[in-house]
Amino acid sequence: MTAWQRLQRLPRAEQRAAQNALLQRYVSEYLYPFSPYYRALFDQHGISPDQIKTVDDLQRLPLSSKQDLLPTDTDPQRFKQFILQPDPASLKKAWPLRKKLPLLWQKWTHGEASVRRRVRDEFAPSFMTFTTGRSAEPVPFFYSPHDIQNLHDTGTRLVDVMGLDSDYKIANVFPYAPHLAFWQVFFAGQAAGMMTLSTGGGKVMGSSGDLRAITRLRADTLIGVPGYVYHLLRRAVADGIDLSSIKSVVLGAERVPPGLKAKIVDLLATLGAHDVSVFGTYGFTEARMAFAECPTKDNAYTGYHLYPDLAIFEVINPETGEVVPDGEDGELVFTPLKARASTVFRYRTGDRVRGGLRYEPCPHCGRTVPRISSDLTRESSLKDLQLLKVKGTLVNLEDAAMLLGSMPEVEEWQIELRKKDDDPHEVDEIVVHLSVKQGCSEDVATKSVRELFKSRLEISPNQVEFLGLDSMLQKIGMETEMKEKRFLDARPKV
Ligand SMILES: [Zn+2]
Numbered sequence: 336m337t338a339w340q341r342l343q344r345l346p347r348a349e350q351r352a353a354q355n356a357l358l359q360r361y362v363s364e365y366l367y368p369f370s371p372y373y374r375a376l377f378d379q380h381g382i383s384p385d386q387i388k389t390v391d392d393l394q395r396l397p398l399s400s401k402q403d404l405l406p407t408d409t410d411p412q413r414f415k416q417f418i419l420q421p422d423p424a425s426l427k428k429a430w431p432l433r434k435k436l437p438l439l440w441q442k443w444t445h446g447e448a449s450v451r452r453r454v455r456d457e458f459a460p461s462f463m464t465f466t467t468g469r470s471a472e473p474v475p476f477f478y479s480p481h482d483i484q485n486l487h488d489t490g491t492r493l494v495d496v497m498g499l500d501s502d503y504k505i506a507n508v509f510p511y512a513p514h515l516a517f518w519q520v521f522f523a524g525q526a527a528g529m530m531t532l533s534t535g536g537g538k539v540m541g542s543s544g545d546l547r548a549i550t551r552l553r554a555d556t557l558i559g560v561p562g563y564v565y566h567l568l569r570r571a572v573a574d575g576i577d578l579s580s581i582k583s584v585v586l587g588a589e590r591v592p593p594g595l596k597a598k599i600v601d602l603l604a605t606l607g608a609h610d611v612s613v614f615g616t617y618g619f620t621e622a623r624m625a626f627a628e629c630p631t632k633d634n635a636y637t638g639y640h641l642y643p644d645l646a647i648f649e650v651i652n653p654e655t656g657e658v659v660p661d662g663e664d665g666e667l668v669f670t671p672l673k674a675r676a677s678t679v680f681r682y683r684t685g686d687r688v689r690g691g692l693r694y695e696p697c698p699h700c701g702r703t704v705p706r707i708s709s710d711l712t713r714e715s716s717l718k719d720l721q722l723l724k725v726k727g728t729l730v731n732l733e734d735a736a737m738l739l740g741s742m743p744e745v746e747e748w749q750i751e752l753r754k755k756d757d758d759p760h761e762v763d764e765i766v767v768h769l770s771v772k773q774g775c776s777e778d779v780a781t782k783s784v785r786e787l788f789k790s791r792l793e794i795s796p797n798q799v800e801f802l803g804l805d806s807m808l809q810k811i812g813m814e815t816e817m818k819e820k821r822f823l824d825a826r827p828k829v
Pocket residue numbers: 628629637640697698699700701702
């Protein structure tokens with residue numbers, strides 16, 4: 336039985352005890368001695384590493400955020416402050432004898448070069464990905480070989496949680512990019528020994544190239560960004576392609592709209608694939624790992640199953656920074672327990688979760704690891720356009736996105752922000768661009784969009800406009816952009 340198999344069934348109290356031990360060691364043997372940023376932060380707040388003994392003690396520490404990683408005038412490479420940087424002297428000072436002895440033994444038996452190699456394998460950056468998001472500066476995150484090994488481990492755990500068969504052949508259509516999603520799938524395939532074809536997504540091979548590759552492979556599992564996967568399947572239906580080999584679909588990198596799983600299942604049924612499992616996943620650059628939902632008969636949104644030995648999640652009130660009670664809404668805060676190279680700690684993800692963290696055993700798979708509610712609003716989408724004040728009401732645009740993505744009659748959509756009369760001092764206006772399913776009436780679609788917006792968001796779009804599917808796909812840059820353009824800010828700059 337692997338450590339993960341044991342851990343995922345442990346009672347909560349035992350998981351917490353293990354986390355306390357890991358946290359204590361991580362802070363005193365890695366974070367404080369080797370992280371320039373966090374050592375300074377601890378010192379500045381008068382906190383000594385031995386004060387952090389339990390998960391609850393984390394609340395003594397200040398939060399950090401992406402803002403802290405961004406370049407400043409005096410420090411254009413601020414991200415380097417977050418890389419664990421041991422040297423022989425700090426290693427000697429920070430590590431207890433039980434950690435130093437094996438190194439000394441290795442030095443006697445295999446020489447100094449072999450010890451250097453071992454330290455390099457643990458700490459030296461050898462791989463990187465970037466944070467995404469169009470408005471914010473991308474920040475590099477480095478991995479040492481140790482971290483790459485973690486990426487393999489989380490890869491096998493993802494396969495385990497989703498219950499994918501190791502004989503499954505995987506089609507990975509995430510964009511080929513230095514982004515976590517693509518590489519998490521790549522390393523999962525490597526670790527689980529699964530045949531994985533990474534096409535690079537629509538921008539590299541085009542949807543027709545992707546579909547040819549998937550049918551030739553007879554792929555069992557299709558993995559990609561929700562919007563692109565949906566587009567690909569719709570294209571397969573239009574071209575009469577046989578995708579009956581597909582047994583599961585894994586969606587990542589963006590939030591999955593509530594109705595999208597059902598739409599994907601319907602399309603796949605048309606393509607000859609039945610009883611397909613559709614999973615949402617959650618990961619982010621700074622975590623350097625991803626988490627998944629588990630299978631259910633009706634593709635329920637089961638929450639993302641966490642790895643308590645690799646990370647601690649807290650949920651805070653984003654206004655006060657205080658930890659909220661279990662199960663309450665708030666912002667996710669991430670603390671790793673085995674990270675090397677680029678390391679953040681008590682890090683505000685910016686992602687808002689409705690329903691917080693769940694600690695009761697999963698009613699579907701019985702695992703006892705905590706789960707993050709699937710109802711998550713990603714920071715990247717919030718950041719792009721923030722919350723918008725329209726006619727005195729705050730509108731969360733991602734909620735609008737979720738509504739549109741879930742409507743069965745809507746094929747594609749884009750939300751455009753304008754100013755009334757194009758006057759920068761006037762009020763904001765929302766225009767919803769739609770292309771609807773064949774046979775759906777535009778009047779009916781307009782009416783249901785207005786009603787849904789009114790009842791769920793308390794606003795009504797100023798206009799609903801219609802476009803043919805091809806023009807709409809062009810408008811959102813489906814196969815030409817790295818990320819679909821779902822929100823267009825056409826407000827004149829002041
Ligand atoms: Zn489960």
